[in-house]
Amino acid sequence: MIKLVAEGVVFEIKNATHGGNDSNKQILWNGDGNWDELSDLRLKTDIENEGNILSRLMQLEVKNYRWKDDPDAPTKKIGFIAQDVQPLFPYLVGEMKYQDNDEDNDEKTLTLKYGVFSVLAVGALRELKQEKDAEINALKIQIQELKNLMLMK
Template sequence: YVNWLFEIGKNNSSVFHVDANGNEYAVTNNQTSDRRLKTNITPLAESGGLASINQLKPVTFNWLSPDYTKAEQIGLIAQDIEKIFPQLVSEGGTTTLQMPDGTTQTVSGTKSLNYSGLIPPVVKAIQTLSQKVEAQQKEIDLLKQQIEALKAR
């Protein structure tokens, strides 16, 4: 039994819904990214790519509150990301957790992470790695040619 808290759909088919545990489900998720709506567009600096991505600390964790899913999660910690990409972390209001023993715990200034904002630095990191691989391949090819030339003497 699933208790949907919010659902959008048409023709008796759900295209977006949020369940009682706060999980959201959607057919797709698009974010506005139109050049005409942006200003001060500059390429992401090299420092915002591979070097920054290498500082990230992926973790596994479980939520404290039994109201959230009990399954082990994979993710990042907002406070860690804030040191590297502060623009991807926002601070919200107060969250009250229902603890397993029935008590409640209030956490103020709860931090949230814009996970999709990590895509551009990951793309930049992949581009950097790709350039390095291409340069290394050219060097390997040149070294092979030099070896063959030496063998032919």
């Protein structure tokens, strides 16, 4: 455990690995309660829209659980199971050697990039709004057609 207490502290991590092979990135924490990551368009390439987010998110179940190493914890945790996320969003699942693993055991433990789920939620809301807007427009047309039929009688 690392415990730092200071006033006006800014943490900046350079050459960070953010899961997989995303090296040479920077993250910053300036005391506002958020870790800030680089997101400038000028630093990005090969940009594509992420699609089909809503239907994939709807396949995930939010779970309550206790950690096996703390079965008597007074409250349960909430989250996802990495193995459930992996087939739907493989880039959100990473691997690490768990601290309790045997030194001789090379087995990796799965991790999740939970911060990305907020971005996916925005994408899913956009998809849902587009679906509902299309449904509303279709219903408006049907209502107008029914009104026109009633006026003809």
